[in-house]
Amino acid sequence: MTQDVLVWFKRDLRIADNPVLAQAAARGGRVLPLFIAEPAAWAQADASARQWDFVAESLGALRHDLAALGAPLIVRIGPAQEVLDRLCRETGIRLILSHQETGNGWSFARDRAVAAWARSAGITWQEIPQPGIIRGLTNRDGWAARREGAMRLPAPPAPSALDGFALDPGAIPNARSLGLAADPCPGRQHGGRAAGKALLASFLATRGHDYRRAMSSPLHADTACARISPHLAWGTLGSREIIGHLARTSPHPIGAANLQSFTARLAWRDHFIQKLEDQPDLEFTCLHSAYAALRPTTPDPARLEAWEKGETGIPFVDACMRSLIATGWINFRMRAMLVSFASYHLWLDWRATGQILARRFTDYEPGIHWPQMQMQSGTTGINTPRIYNPVKQGHDQDPLGRFTRTWCPELHDLPDTHLHSPWTWPGAPGLLGKAYPAPIVDIATAARQARAAIWEMRKGQGFHAEASSIVTRHASRKSKDFVNDRAPKPRHRTNTSPGQLSFDL
Incomplete structure (x- = not known):
């Protein structure tokens, strides 16, 4: 019928x-x-x-x-x-x-x-159901195997023909007609399935050859990463069709290690979306209740505005934020650093900063975004707090200052040794608070205070019992697809953990 x-x-x-x-x-x-x-x-x-x-x-x-x-x-x-x-x-x-x-x-x-x-x-x-996302779970036992099984199924082909209705198709509205404010983003990625397929093809053919090493650097990640994240977020590409394509075309020019990293990130993408599927209030409520009153729910307006505009006086942080404003994308490690700096050094609530970042990301995916906001802000109770040192990150990821000087041209003439900490430069009195902001906080003091507050919370009665129940409900189980892989160790290694996985798709 x-x-x-x-x-x-x-x-x-x-x-x-x-x-x-x-x-x-x-x-x-x-x-x-x-x-x-x-x-x-x-x-x-x-x-x-x-x-x-x-x-x-x-x-x-x-x-x-x-x-x-x-x-x-x-x-x-x-x-x-x-x-x-x-x-x-x-x-x-x-x-x-x-x-x-x-x-x-x-x-x-x-x-x-x-x-x-x-x-x-x-x-x-x-x-x-979306492939890999399961509605109605109460724990993660067996989830990875069920996801892997769904991904092995053949992707349904496009229909050869459809019988439609004789209706006015209607115009596709513009942003203004939907009441959206002007949002200049000259470097925004373009939509459409053809654009997504072209990105995937160029990544697998050439751009991904240095993927594992280059994904952490804002200098190189914009080309070394696949850049298909907005296409996955809005569904112009599907994870299952990508995995099927990879299985049918081997060997790959980018090499087995880079391909393993890429497919692992597709798996971790589903892992985080499953978190929000299982607990929709993660957008609003701390995963571990002990952290509910950790930070003021009304953020300090001056600190929030400085962070949002890229005017904190910490050059690498400001460069990353300004780049994000102009392009709608930045690599995962720098996303994590922006959240870490806002949450620990500026002591801002993750819900307020999360909304700002969500608007900036062309590839905003709620299921990834909100669990990551909590993880990087230290409110899950099951992840080790990672307090990024933004000066060290600047030296590690942008040692010659090309990225920082591009987005903070006020600092163009500073020598490399002082670029990421301009307050140490002899000419700082003529620069800070004038052409470029003075640092909004002392990063060492702020980090020390934040670390003490976070760990103090973990001493509370019942903390570990609640954390154990969170692990049962949300933590990943061992699976071949969930690879906590690492790039080759740099000479000056930055702090990493399985919690700092990249979603640089």
């Missing part, structure tokens, strides 16, 4: 490796592909125009691909429940298919409201 289907696209903006679209096509009826631009979603504190611009480009490409199959993408603006209700009434559709979304708190509440509407309206809404 054939059945008409509405396919609700969310973060799966592709036709290949899309089980939702494949199942809709298999029903044999007409298919209504739909994307809903929800102004309320884009009014959230973690949303930005740079993200929407990437999505809009991806929607244009998706519309082209679907039109070639016979069912152009329909775009509507408004609350999801109202849009779905109107289209179902207009077309007589009684079945909606979409993937399960592990999004932010707003999308979680939206989906619950849509589910209630569907039940009351007699509409069937089926949510198809």
Whole structure:
């Protein structure tokens, strides 16, 4: 029996490796592909125009691909429940298919409201699981094996043809029409499946040959890393199709070690998304309750603004933030350092800084972002606190100062020995507080105070019992895909641990 289907696209903006679209096509009826631009979603504190611009480009490409199959993408603006209700009434559709979304708190509440509407309206809404993410888990036992099994399944191909509806496709709105503030980002990556496939191909052919060594350096990571993270976040590429492609094409020019690192990061990506799937309040609540009152919930406004603008007076921190503002991306180690500096040296709450970073990241993925914000801020109770020394990081990752001088041109003439600590330069009185800010904190004192406060929390009654339950629910289990690999040791080794894994995809 054939059945008409509405396919609700969310973060799966592709036709290949899309089980939702494949199942809709298999029903044999007409298919209504739909994307809903929800102004309320884009009014959230973690949303930005740079993200929407990437999505809009991806929607244009998706519309082209679907039109070639016979069912152009329909775009509507408004609350999801109202849009779905109107289209179902207009077309007589009684079945909606979409993937399960592990999004932010707003999308979680939206989906619950849509589910209630569907039940009351007699509409069937089926949510198809994302490969590797399992809804309803109570612990991690066996999760890795189930994920690996899902990834070994063949990715469903794109349908050869679709029978669509004769509806006005609707315009793809711009950021301004969704109420988003101006967000200049001249180095932003572009959306669309073709752009994602081109990045993956060039990484596997040439760019990834120095991946393991170069991923930690902001000087080289922008080319050595795959840079497909926004395409994974918005679903123009799928993890399963990538893993299948890697399995079919061997050997690879970038070498086995670099390929192992890359596939490990795909596994760790799912591991962190599963955390938010299992515990949606990780966006708002400290994973370990002992840290709930660790930092002021209202951040110091001067410190927060200086960090947000890249004006802390700590050159390497400021360079990383300014680079992120201008490009929408920075490598994982520098993301971790930005969070570490904000959380430990500036003693800012991770929820406030997390929203700022979420808006800056074109590749913002809630399931990775919020567990990482907590991990790098020391509020999980199960990860060793990592307090990055930003001066040491500057010397290690940018010893000649090329990256720092690019983004902090005020410091162009400083000698290398003083570039990452300009307060030690004899000419500092004429520079600091004038052309460049004086350091907002003494980094040694701030780190010492933060470390003492964090470890003091671990002495509390019941701390370890709660930490043990967190391990059961969230910690990874041994698996061949979860490789805590390391680049070759540099001469001046920076501090690393299994907790500091890179997601430089």
